[in-house]
Amino acid sequence: MSWVSKTLNSTLGRKVLMALTGLFLILFLVVHLAGNLQLLIPDGGEAFNKYAATMANNPFIKVVSIGNFAFILIHVIYSIILSRHNKKSRPVGYSITKASSNSTWASRNMGILGTFLLIFILVHLKGFYYEVKFGSIPMTTYEGVEFKDVFAIVSAAYSNVLYVAFYVLSMGFLAFHLSHGFASAFQTLGLNHVKYSPLIRKVGLVFSILIPALFALIPLVMFFQN
Template sequence: MSWVSKTFNSTLGKKLVMSLTGLFLILFLVVHLGGNLQLLLPDEGQAFNIYSDNMGTNLLIRVISIGNFAFILLHVIYSIILTRLNKKSRPVAYALSKPQNNITWSSRNMGILGTLILIFLLVHLRAFWYEFKFGEIPTAVYDGVTYKNVFAIVSEAYSNILYVAFYVISMGFLGFHLSHGFASAFQTLGLNHIKYSPLIHKVGIGFSIIIPALFAMIPLVMYIKTL
């Protein structure tokens, strides 16, 4: 067995994969948010439709998208493996250790939070990605060029208060997940220092609040506009 196989089959190697895929997905969230915020522009969806068309036709972006799905899958698989390894190594809970005094609620429930986020992701992909690829989407014409009017599909989805509520609650789960995962990823990579770790922790907390809040704001604003 090569050193590469030994490394990634070890517990540390699995945590390394979790950290690297997690950091990539954090970067993806920022890019995805930038694109989605165009939904709020007062242009009847023109900017978002052009952006969506570029996302679907640009070869580099398509390759990155495939990589993104692969990283999500790896992140999920390795999280399941690590959770089982942790339970196997500690089959009996430490009843007297009072873990709530040592670690945060989010760190104790990363598995549950990750599962809830995965459920949201599957529903979200079915509602949008699947429709974009295989559904019948109306078109819009800008400067003589015809685009898929994905803005209309998104607007219709966000006119449903149940879906908006589901989305907003899911962003809350994402926030809790990020509040632990952000700093944990840096720590696993060995990027922790008595001087910089507190800053990384604060940045992580800010990120876990701001990014999910902005994502949640989008469907809320679009729903309010339908009232």
């Protein structure tokens, strides 16, 4: 067995891979949010549709998208492996008496949070990514150039109160997931220090509240505007 296989099959190696993929997905959230905020520009969807066209046709973005899907899959698989390993190796008594006093609710329930978020991702991909790629999308024209009217698809989805409620609830789960995962990733990679760790935790807390809140704001605003 090569050193790569040994590393990836060790508990530490799995945690490092979880941390790296987690940090990549955190960066993706920022980029994805920047694009989605264009939905709130009062131009009838022109800025967002042009952004969507750029994302769909740029070769670099296509490669990054494939990598993003791969990292999500790796993150999910290794989270399941680590959760099962931790459950087997942790005595029940210790779990009840110690874990609750020395860890946060989010850290003890990352499996539940992650499972719910996976369901959200699958629903989200089916409703938007799949429809844009393979569905029947209306077209619109700007300055004589045709674009897929992705804004119309998003607007229709966000007019559904059940979907909006599901989206906002999912962002709440994402906030809890990030509140533990952000600082935990830096700690796993050995980037913790007495001087800097408190700052990392504070930045992580702000990030875990701000990013999901802004994501949740978009469907709420569009719902009340419809």
